[in-house]
Amino acid sequence: xxxxxxxxxxxxxxxxxxxxxxxxxxxxxxxxxxxxxxxxxxxxxxxxxxxxxxxxxxxxxxxxxxxxxxxxxxxxxxxxxxxxxxxxxxxxxxxxxxxxxxxxxxxxxxxxxxxxxxxxxxxxxxxxxxxxxxxxxxxxxxxxxxxxxxxxxxxxxxxxxxxxxxxxxxxxxxxxxxxxxxxxxxxxxxxxxxxxxxxxxxxxxxxxxxxxxxxxxxxxxxxxxxxxxxxxxxxxxxxxxxxxxxxxxxxxxxxxxxxxxxxxxxxxxxxxxxxxxxxxxxxxxxxxxxxxxxxxxxxxxxxxxxxxxxxxxxxxxxxxxxxxxxxxxxxxxxxxxxxxxxxxxxxxxxxxxxxxxxxxxxxxxxxxxxxxxxxxxxxxxxxxxxxxxxxxxxxxxxxxxxxxxxxxxxxxxxxxxxxxxxxxxxxxx
Numbered sequence: 454x455x456x457x458x459x460x461x462x463x464x465x466x467x468x469x470x471x472x473x474x475x476x477x478x479x480x481x482x483x484x485x486x487x488x489x490x491x492x493x494x495x496x497x498x499x500x501x502x503x504x505x506x507x508x509x510x511x512x513x514x515x516x517x518x519x520x521x522x523x524x525x526x527x528x529x530x531x532x533x534x535x536x537x538x539x540x541x542x543x544x545x546x547x548x549x550x551x552x553x554x555x556x557x558x559x560x561x562x563x564x565x566x567x568x569x570x571x572x573x574x575x576x577x578x579x580x581x582x583x584x585x586x587x588x589x590x591x592x593x594x595x596x597x598x599x600x601x602x603x604x605x606x607x608x609x610x611x612x613x614x615x616x617x618x619x620x621x622x623x624x625x626x627x628x629x630x631x632x633x634x635x636x637x638x639x640x641x642x643x644x645x646x647x648x649x650x651x652x653x654x655x656x657x658x659x660x661x662x663x664x665x666x667x668x669x670x671x672x673x674x675x676x677x678x679x680x681x682x683x684x685x686x687x688x689x690x691x692x693x694x695x696x697x698x699x700x701x702x703x704x705x706x707x708x709x710x711x712x713x714x715x716x717x718x719x720x721x722x723x724x725x726x727x728x729x730x731x732x733x734x735x736x737x738x739x740x741x742x743x744x745x746x747x748x749x750x751x752x753x754x755x756x757x758x759x760x761x762x763x764x765x766x767x768x769x770x771x772x773x774x775x776x777x778x779x780x781x782x783x784x785x786x787x788x789x790x791x792x793x794x795x796x797x798x799x800x801x802x803x804x805x806x807x808x809x810x811x812x813x814x815x816x817x818x819x820x821x822x823x824x825x826x827x828x829x830x831x832x833x834x835x836x837x838x839x840x841x842x843x844x845x846x847x848x849x850x851x852x853x854x855x856x857x858x859x860x861x862x863x864x865x866x867x868x869x870x871x872x873x874x875x876x877x878x879x880x881x882x
Contacts, residue, residue, distance in 0.1 A: 456647030459577045459640065459654070463586055465632055466570055469533065470593030471600070472625050473566050474700070476540045477505070478601035479621055480556065481701050482722070483614040485708045485715065490614075491548050495705075499835020501549070501556050502701040506827030508561035513824055516565020517817020520572040524638030528569050530629055536562030537625030544615035567591075568817035571800055575812045576639045579657035583804050584744060584757070588737020588797040595729030595793055598700060599722075606719030673814045681806055682815060684865035685799060686822030688758060691858025692796045694826035695769060695851040699725065699789060701831040702844075710844050711778050721782055728786040729793040736761065736794025740801055751805045751867070758798035759862050765791035766855035773848035799823075802866070826854075 480487070480502070488498055512532075520528045539559040546552040570590055578586045601621075608617040637643040640651045676682060703725065707718040740757035747753040765788045772784035800816070807815045830851075837847040 456650035458643070458646045458650060461645075462573065462577050462636055463589055465628070465636060466573060466590035467593035468628055469529065469566070469632070470570070470590055471597035472533070472621075472628055473536070473563060474594040474597030475601045475604070476536060476559075476597075476621055476625065477563060478598045478700055479540070479605045479618060480543070481704050482601055482605040482719065483609050483617065484705055485718075486609060486614050487552070491546075491552065493549055493552070495839045496832075496835045497549055498705075499701075499832040499838075501553050502697075502831030502835070503828050504553050504557040505560040505563075506697070506824050506831075508557055508559075509564045509827060510560075510821045510824040512561050512564025513566075513568055513820035514814075514817040517568030517572065517813040517815070517820065519565065519813075520569040520817075521811070521813035525569045525573040525576065526632070526636055526638050528565055529573075530633060532562055532565040532569065533625050533629050533632070534562075537622045538562075540625070541619050541622030544618040565817075567800070568813055568820050571803065571816040572813035573636075575804070577654065579654055580804060581657065581741065581745065584740035584754075584797065584801045585734070585737035587800045588733045588735070588740070588794075591793065591797050591800070592730040592733035592737075595726045595733060595789070597726075599724075599726030599730065602704070602719040602722035602726075606715060610715065673811050676807055676811055676815050677818045679806075681866045682819060683822070684861040685802060685806070686819045687861035688762065688858040689796070689799045689819055689823030690826045691855045691861075692762060692765075692792050692799060693823045694830045694854045695765065695788065696792050696796070697827045697830050698834050698847065698851060699785065702834050702838075702847075703785070705838075706844050709838075711781060713778070721778075724782055725786040725789040728790040732761070732790035732793030733797050737797050737801075739794070740798050751802075754798055754802040754805050755862060755866055758795050758802055759859050761791040761794040761798070762855055762862075763859045765795065766852040766859070769848050769852035769855060773845040773852070806866075 484498060487493065488495075493501070516528060516532060536559055539555060539562050543552070543555045543559070546555050571587070574583060574586050574590065605614075605617045605621065608620055635645075640646040640654055704718050704722055707713045707721060708715065713721065736757065740754065743757055744750055744753040747756075768784050768788035768791060772781060772788065775781040775784055799819075803812060803816055803819065833850070834844075834847040837850070838844060
């Protein structure tokens with residue numbers, strides 16, 4: 454049996470995801486308070502939510518390239534330090550303009566998160582563990598969103614919303630110390646990793662993409678504009694569109710549409726995100742289970758991405774008609790569970806399409822495409838809430854976009870569109 458130090462790395466990736474989304478969700482949690490105190494309208498609030506994704510989308514791509522070049526250890530340290538600092542500085546905003554600037558800069562810091570996580574998983578885990586490790590790591594993100602409600606909401610009630618941003622910013626700086634002490638860019642560089650564990654990881658990855666070269670002469674640019682990569686970006690766009698609506702607008706939906714008070718909202722908002730954690734981790738386990746039992750690894754990962762995305766569209770369509778609190782919360786929880794299950798499968802699918810040497814860059818590019826939804830979605834939702842029939846129309850649009858993502862992945866991603874070496878079955882990993 455091989456050593457298991459790689460699970461220490463997985464634990465730190467899980468914690469990073471939790472901190473990332475707790476910091477990101479904090480503004481949504483206190484939005485009902487801030488909007489009144491700073492006199493910010495729903496449409497202005499939507500613009501503020503979307504401003505985050507301009508820098509976030511750009512640095513999702515840049516961060517992936519930096520992780521390929523400089524290693525995930527350094528890039529994660531820079532990113533966590535940057536976004537934690539800017540999260541803390543949000544406590545000093547005085548109105549629409551300063552909050553807009555703080556939120557936009559905050560996005561630059563958080564941008565490298567997912568592409569650097571995927572690069573770390575490429576370096577540290579065997580290929581047949583990819584699904585559950587992505588699922589486990591990303592489940593920290595939904596746990597962060599889940600605990601953001603009670604932590605940020607209750608701290609805001611007790612000490613004021615500004616203090617809540619300072620408290621969660623400090624957690625990020627503590628994480629950096631653990632990351633720098635325990636993690637290296639690759640297992641072979643870490644004296645705590647046993648030789649048999651290094652061998653297991655390296656043999657698995659080389660079997661998938663020999664010598665990490667993929668096709669000779671294939672450049673990063675050629676990978677970026679392949680139909681399969683663009684279709685995967687469309688699928689992730691669909692997943693993220695609805696997830697980012699919930700991250701930004703769920704607290705306001707609970708308070709304004711369902712008429713919950715801040716305390717009730719803080720507690721009930723944990724339910725969808727707890728289900729999201731189940732979707733990430735449980736979806737990862739199921740994805741690897743399917744992967745081991747299907748002859749075509751690419752189709753196995755694609756099935757794991759497409760089916761839950763279709764189910765999320767159904768849940769979103771039904772929630773747009775919900776009027777009772779229990780029904781609405783249950784349907785939102787189901788939608789988030791299916792979306793996170795699809796999200797981890799999209800990230801795992803990249804490992805079947807791209808050799809490791811380009812995985813950070815391609816992951817960042819696909820993440821950029823996916824995060825354009827963050828620029829569009831919160832703003833569209835804000836205008837829908839204010840001018841076009843409220844939350845029901847916004848949720849129905851989210852369901853439609855989910856179906857577009859399903860169709861793109863079903864009909865475009867196939868073995869004929871890949872440029873990497875043919876994937877081998879998990880039995881060879």
